[in-house]
Amino acid sequence: MQALKESLKRIDQKGYKAYKVIQGTYQFPHYQLHIDYVQGDPFASPSKIRIVLPSAKTKISSTWTNTSSRKVVCEDLIARKVQAVLERVHKKIEGSGKSGMVLIDAPYQKVIERTAVQLDDTQITICLSIGLPANGRRVLAKEADKLFFQVIPNVVDQSVYKVQENEVRKAVCLSDQQQTIRKYLKDNGYIAFIGNGAILPRASGVSDRPMKKGVIAFQSPKEMEISIPVPHREKPLVGMAIKKGITVIVGGGYHGKSTLLQAIEHGIYDHIEGDGREYVITDDAAVKVRAEDGRSIAKVNISPFIGKLPHGKDTEHFSTENASGSTSQAANIIEMLEAGAKTILIDEDTSATNFMIRDARMQALIAKDSEPITPFVDKVGLLRDDYNVSAILVMGGSGDYFDVADRVIKMDQYVPFDVTEEAKYIAETIQVKRKNEGGDTFGPIQERIPIAKSLHSKKGTKHKVSTRGRHQIHYGTTDINLHAVEQLVDESQTRMIAEILFYLERNEVLKKEMTVNQILSFIEEQMQQKGLSFVTTHKGHPGEMARPRRYELAAALNRLRTLECINKSV
Secondary structure (H helix, E strand, O other), X not given: OHHHHHHHHHOOOOEHHHHHHHOEEEEOOOOEEEEEEOOOOOOOOOEEEEEEEEHHHOOOOHHHHOOHHHHHHHHHHHHHHHHHHHHHHOOOOOOOOOOOOEEOOOXXXXXXXXXXXXXXXXXXXXXXXXXXXXXXXEEOHHHHXXXXXXXXXXXXXXXXXXXXXXXXXXXHHHHHHHHHHHHHHHHOOEEEEEEOOOOOOEEEOOEEEEOOOOOOOOOOOHHHEEEEOOOOOOOOEEEEEEEOOEEEEEEOOOOOHHHHHHHHHHOOOEEOOOOOOOOEEEOOOEEEOOOOOOOOEEEEOOOOOEOOOXXXXXXXXXXXXXXOHHHHHHHHHHHHHHOOOOEEEEEHHHOOHXXXXXXXXXXXXXXXXXXXEOOHHHOHHHHHHHHOOEEEEEOOXXXXXXXXXXXXXXXXXXXXXXXXXXXXXXHHHOOOOOOOOOOOOOOOOOOEEEOHHHOOOEEOOEEOEEEEOOOEEEEOOEEEEOOOOOOOOOHHHHHHHHXXXXXXXXXOHHHHOOOHHHHHHHHHHHHHHHOHHHHXXXXXXXXXXXXXXXXXHHHHHHOOOOOOEEEOOO
């Protein structure tokens, strides 16, 4: 501690790079400070530090961290407490550039495992980014002293040491309930649950916070209502459960169809108390897919959906640099099935029309011999029967899906109604006379083996791997566009995906000739056994990362324009 003070005094008013001498470890009264990385310029990316303190001096006892889900929710709680304090003390230091900035990789509405806070049996590690104070490009030692000896100790004292046991208990109890619901769904053949009283609409299109005014709380139709016994609660939770199979959500425009589906697609994550979706829980193998014009595709067998193309283009090993709406949606589905998805979520608003349906009149005009696309309506039932893969679909313009649906939900002014019997009656009495073009089986889901040269992060003589927000990864000389990957919800997940791809490259994992599915399982095993920081090249501070699902990692790999694959022999 005193050594840090002396070092700061010696470098006062020197060039900014003089700050490099303070890298190291310092003992403070209540914690240990690790200065892992010092920025080279006041306008560059902030410096990286870690605060390590004994968990015995906090309210986070081993009782609250004895399962992986409990541990994650306690880490999440601490990160939120630190962020709340930082918002009050932000930029209390004078100087140029990022001087005095103190940041933590804070969570939003969802609880996701991240590297910002790490708990183990004996200690808590808090990872921060700080802007070392400067006057122009010269060291401001007095302001740096204030940062290290006043601001940061105050943040620690007012956050992690102020966490109350009742706060921990509430967060852990909610997590226990959410995990219980997830297990109940798996054990009883359900893929989603929406608790009565849930608030599904969001504040705006760019905010994940709940809408406050004029909102209608969710209420399950009686026909779909179940009760789930959960811990820490006298009465069971009651709400709407969606069974495995094919569920179609219908209704007029602006009546809540897409809002319901969006809540379901985000139910793969747990949500904090007060979000409104605390008890919206979805099978964690559910994946939202859509059309995505212009994306690249590498050796995907899209033949279940796309047959013989003009000029003899192969659809069993389909590759393109510029996919159409229909071929992209076909590839998106097959790639997610290859990755292990068990539920497909689709909204017709973001789908290719000719991929979703081909009506009787179009069939009469354009013979099947001249139409390579087999619409999803003719394949979704076979996907359910052959591979036990469910689907939840929003459809506002095609009643042809009534024929294949196991359940039909009508949204009317944000209120759900079970109209399955009515829909089936309509399907029987109003005959559309369209021909089923799906055949007797869904078709093969061909596994692929990415080849090692696919991952090439060098740009010139240096490796270049970086992210820009939530939707873009710069990898070497190419960009990975993730705008259509809707269940990627945190830019820290994107950062970790980029790190994973670089890890696969530098450790030559692809030389082992594993399939995509095997690669994804390997990465999940590494995260489970070693924690999220296993991928990082940083010393000490792991960087701002959050755990992605295997499906979003697969989506990034599949959108890498340098990806080359060979098909696994059957």
